[in-house]
Amino acid sequence: MSNTDLKVKVWRGAEQGEFVEYLVPRNPNQTVLDVVTYIQRKLDPTLSYRFACRVGMCGSCAMTVNGVARWTCRTHVSQIVQGDALEIAPLNNLPVIKDLATDMREFFNKWKGAVGFFKGEKTRYDDFAKVQPDSEERQLANAGIECIGCGVCYASCEVVESRQNYLGPAALNRAWTLTNDVRDVQQLERMRAVAGDAGCHACHSQGSCTEACPKSIAPTASIAGLKKLVARAAVRGSKWGKL
Amino acid sequence: MGQVVNQGVLQAKLWYAQRISAMVLGICVAVHLVMIFYAIRGGLSAQEILGRTQGNVLFAFFYEVFVLACFIHAPIGISNILQETFPKMGIAKPAACILGILILVLGSTAVVGVYSGGAL
Numbered sequence: 001m002s003n004t005d006l007k008v009k010v011w012r013g014a015e016q017g018e019f020v021e022y023l024v025p026r027n028p029n030q031t032v033l034d035v036v037t038y039i040q041r042k043l044d045p046t047l048s049y050r051f052a053c054r055v056g057m058c059g060s061c062a063m064t065v066n067g068v069a070r071w072t073c074r075t076h077v078s079q080i081v082q083g084d085a086l087e088i089a090p091l092n093n094l095p096v097i098k099d100l101a102t103d104m105r106e107f108f109n110k111w112k113g114a115v116g117f118f119k120g121e122k123t124r125y126d127d128f129a130k131v132q133p134d135s136e137e138r139q140l141a142n143a144g145i146e147c148i149g150c151g152v153c154y155a156s157c158e159v160v161e162s163r164q165n166y167l168g169p170a171a172l173n174r175a176w177t178l179t180n181d182v183r184d185v186q187q188l189e190r191m192r193a194v195a196g197d198a199g200c201h202a203c204h205s206q207g208s209c210t211e212a213c214p215k216s217i218a219p220t221a222s223i224a225g226l227k228k229l230v231a232r233a234a235v236r237g238s239k240w241g242k243l
Numbered sequence: 244m245g246q247v248v249n250q251g252v253l254q255a256k257l258w259y260a261q262r263i264s265a266m267v268l269g270i271c272v273a274v275h276l277v278m279i280f281y282a283i284r285g286g287l288s289a290q291e292i293l294g295r296t297q298g299n300v301l302f303a304f305f306y307e308v309f310v311l312a313c314f315i316h317a318p319i320g321i322s323n324i325l326q327e328t329f330p331k332m333g334i335a336k337p338a339a340c341i342l343g344i345l346i347l348v349l350g351s352t353a354v355v356g357v358y359s360g361g362a363l
Contacts, residue, residue: 162327196251197326201258231259234252243252 006077008035010047011089014096019087032065032072032080036088036100049100056214059150063100064089069155071214091155107151110167114199115190116174120183129183141180144173144222146215153209153219165198169209169219172200176222179229187240191230195243200226257319264316271309278302296357303358310350318343 004026009019022039033051040047051061056074063072066080066087077086094102111117122129131138153169154160160168167175175194178184194200200223209219234243282292296302322339329335 163330192251194251196254197323199251201254202327227258231255231262234255235259243255 005084006035006081007085008039009085009087010036010039010100011096012047012099014098017096017099019089026077026084030077032063032070032075032077032086032088033061035077035086036063036072047100048098057148059148062091062150062152062155064091064155069152069212071150071152074214091151093155093157093160094151102151104151107154107168107170108149110171111149111174113193114167114171114175115186115193116171116178118178118181118184119186121185122183131182135182137180137182140225141177144177144217144219147173147177147217148215150214152212152214156208156212158206158208159202159204163197163202166202167194167199169203169223172203172226173217173219173222175200176226179226187238188233188243191233191238191240191243194226195230195234200230203227260315261319264312267308267312268316271305271312274305275309278305293357293360297360298358300358303354306354306357307351310346310354313350314343314347317346 005023006026008022008024010022011017012020022043024035024038024043027034033054036047036049037051040049049061049063051073052058053060054073056071059071061072062069064070065072065075066082068080069091070080072088080086088100090096090100090102094104094107097103120129147170149170151170153173157166157169159166172194175190179187179190184190196202203220203223205220205224207220210217210221213219229238230243232238233240236242282295284295285291318339321342322335325332325335325338
């Protein structure tokens with residue numbers, strides 16, 4: 001061990017398991033993903049984790065680092081290291097498959113449950129839909145459109161932790177961007193899907209998702225938008241009809 | 244599935260009712276604070292306070308609105324808190340109903356009592 005080694009505790013096992021400590025050489029500009037990759041390639045090839053693009057586009061490499069959910073490929077060790085120690089665990093609120101890899105099925109099923117997918121009515125024979133870049137809907141959709149589906153918000157959300165059926169910030173943010181997509185034809189179905197205590201109205205507006213989002217999206221604002229829209233549609237109706 | 248959807252829409256309506264009642268409560272609390280200053284001017288005994296508030300229709304109407312806003316707002320909030328804190332106990336709805344009835348009955352009784360001076 002040299003003076004510059006990092007003491008890295010990594011979660012090993014599934015739901016049951018323990019933290020195992022590894023010593024990893026400290027390098028300039030080293031990311032947390034570099035640390036995990038070093039452990040797997042040089043110290044213990046049985047370590048399981050997930051990554052793909054390494055440049056913050058794919059959303060695969062999120063983990064809990066020093067107690068906070070982060071995208072590890074764009075998190076420099078120097079930004080978060082406490083002394084010479086790092087603690088790396090799988091994401092919260094998701095079942096652990098092995099070590100740092102979580103089962104993301106429920107997370108993505110909830111996107112589907114929130115009707116978080118596009119459906120238009122035009123065909124290839126129709127002209128392109130014209131959406132003004134400065135229109136209100138386009139601007140609102142823009143605010144949430146850059147989500148990479150990393151699950152950091154879902155792992156940071158207190159309501160997800162306490163309500164098993166809550167759709168979560170990422171799915172609701174996606175629903176909100178589609179609510180503002182003027183080409184989409186599933187608006188009533190989507191509003192019904194996100195209404196109530198399993199959907200947007202369960203959000204406490206605590207803002208943990210917004211604080212943790214690596215893409216600086218504000219799911220809290222998206223959910224607030226959904227709350228108003230859906231509640232109004234339930235009581236007074238909306239431009240797409242009444243719920 | 245249909246029932247789940249209806250439940251969601253009902254919860255959305257309750258959320259809306261709670262939001263609107265919160266706006267009413269916001270105004271009511273501010274007016275109530277001013278009312279307290281008015282009611283306690285020059286004497287704090289029950290008789291002196293009743294002397295300034297009794298028999299005033301506007302006063303009674305305002306406080307009945309206050310009671311109704313509480314009747315809508317508080318049970319929805321309590322129900323949500325209990326449901327999240329004790330999801331398996333099933334006490335959220337009964338507790339909310341009891342609280343709602345208590346607020347409505349006790350609140351309205353107090354309004355009528357102050358308005359009529361206990362004559363009714």
